[in-house]
Amino acid sequence: MTIVLLLIPLSLVLVTCAVWAFFWGVNHAQFDDLDTPALIPLSNDDVGLPRDATDHR
């Protein structure tokens, strides 16, 4: 049973880390837009670079 005395505080530390990470994410606009990021994998990797119309693809 003594292992529980180690594991429980450990789990609490992990939960605290998770909460901290989530708060960081929320404060840094990671959760403000939940719609657009879903589209990113659908696009090509080379988007956003200004180029001429002629050399496109």
Place this chain on the structure above:
Amino acid sequence: MPTAAATRCFHCGETLAADAMLFARVAGQSQPVCCIGCQAACEWIGGLGLADYYRMRDATAPRAAAAVDLSVWDRDELQRLYVYRRSDGSAESNVLIEGLRCAACSWLIEHALAAVAGVREVSVNVAGKRARIVWQPDDVALSTILGALARLGYTPHPLNRKSLDDVAMREQRDALKRLLVAGLGMMQAMMFAIVLYAGDLEGIDNSTRDFFRWIGLLVTIPVVFYAALPFFRGARREWRARRPGMDTPIALALGLVFVASAIETARGGAHVYFDSASMFVFLLLGGRYLEMRTRHRATDVVDALARLQPAIAQRRSASGALESIGVHELQAGDRVVVADGATVPADGILVGAACYADESLLSGESRPVRRRHGDRMIAGSVVSGGPVEIHVERLGAETMLSAIVRLAGQAQQQRPQWAAYGERAAAYFVVALLCAAATTALAWWYVDSSRAFSATLAVLVVACPCAFALSVPAALARALAVLARRGVLVLKANAIENLARVDQFLFDKTGTLTNRDVELLSVAPLAQRSADECLAIAAQLETGSTHPLAQALRSAAPAQAASAAANLRSVAGEGVEGDIEGRHYRLGTAAFALGKRPLADADEIMLADDSGALAAFAFREHIRAEAAPALAALRAQGASIEILSGDSVARVADVAQRLGVETFQARANPARKLDRLRQLRERGRFVGVVGDGINDAPVLAGADVAIALGSGADLAQANADIVLANDRLDTLVAARAIAAKTLRVMRQNIAWALLYNAVTVPLAALGAIPPWAAAIGMSLSSLAVVLNSLRINDREHQCKPLRVLHSDDAFAPVPA
């Protein structure tokens, strides 16, 4: 190569004429487009390597407009109001983007602006239709950034820099954090509670039990003191207002259960209930989070005004030259020039040439009105047949538009506050809960004082208003989702209950029952020419005109058109003249066509040649196809219907008669509409108002339930409880049926919660319920409420399958 099947503009989706000649090259393919603006937007998007946008979007793009001069935004006077200078030298601005419709739009905007050198940060908020842009003012001008947005086909409106403090965003972040803390806290507390339940059944030594209780207390502390804070604040507010609502029983039960469990932990008492308390908080916060997301889709009055009032005006200086300045720099007495199709920036007097002013949103007048030299022009109306010059008289807060906004604000304050169904029940619930707890405590005090505390605690947990507190939000959240799927956005949660209760509907006419088109009613030949012949000539004369009457003439004209007209000349506010096959024709007001002042109806226009009148054309408004069945269905549901319009008596009477509505009021200005609303309410009617214009904003704000049309003015939507985003009146009928069902489900939920408590509280008071049974019972009763709410669905009220127009609806399914 262009495909034969493609008959719609690749960019904006507009139907193309069969002989469309414009094509844009996108991703190596030639695609048909409707206009130069769309062609430019399309090729620019392709040139940036962003052609994927066309695959990802689920709503078509706004039609791109021809280039506008945005350089005025670089003036210091405007920048001071609209741009925030950050300490590191960069500039920040919040831009409202008209035409922003779906997630693909926000993707496109972010990537296209990132390609502009000097732009450092772009974050787009689809629900709020805003973008926050940070840029380096030394490298790029604001006008360049706005120009990039305009080239994509969006209309950018920079917002006052005060709007950078985004209340909605802060609220959402805050709610999300609290929800997560409650969720993680709940999981932890339950995990430790299971150890205790197992210990109850199989035996556990006291020191281990106390250890797990203390850990349970530890993980519940953030849930109660951080996540549940809104409930305690709400309860304090309700207490100050002496009006117990939903927050009071929640805060009371939560506080008592937590404090009592903490005391039990400290003194090694019989039971602790940390798991129940944190689950309670999590479920409630989840419900509120959904409700908040709905609320945030509502249009802000500030945003509505930003779109309506131009920020830039063209002032004629003393020397006669034109200069672009910010509207806030204008002063009474200035002369401004308003271009064709532009919005009038201030109230004033028209000087110089005549024009048509479209005031339909402001006054409810269905046709553009003729304005001549010396006539009044009002801010917010749209000029057609410009450019015109206006002598500015009243600005800003003194304009008629501002007066309407103020009237709406007052009506909103005087609006009767119908306590939501759940709130009224909550007041009784608090009393019953406290009575039960007090009775238990007293009774046990006399019988066995050592058990008084634990028995009272058990009563509190069992009576914990979980199922009760969830009964209303669960039903509402489900109803919101079902309605959103049909294109009905509910912006205020208690609007659903109120919609079910409405027994009197007031409809606006222009734009609500009718759409903005007119149709040709009759052609009366006045000479030897046939009606068809006259119509063909008229249609040729009106070639290229965008006036609604011209469009009606063209669509009614027979296929075998007359030969093309030459020497076309249009006289703003009067009509057109031109030559066909050598003969000179004039089409327009009778005064213009015949060259003398006639007695003809204002709704008629005349065709004449040099020898005299040939034909008179009469028009009428085009009633929405679904209006008549929708009104009939509402009547069948037991509601009476009345039309309130700012338009002329004849036109309102015509529409009322065609729709079979007996009571109507014409020439009603916003104040008169409000008076009528009060009158009806004094007679005990529960009034729902359906409108779309700015002139409807005050009466909407004062209504028991306000319903605005999605295509209507933003100001109307900002004052509405419900927006019919798909613009179809028949969804109102379905929405009302769903609302009635929601009300029924709410009543069932509350009845079930009360029944559950009535059975279990006496058992708990007798000390017959162990804590694990109390926890399971609480979960099951909540589950029953949620499952019952799922019975609200739209299967039984199907009218026609509807397309979801806005993908930013939180609940809208993603179109395949």
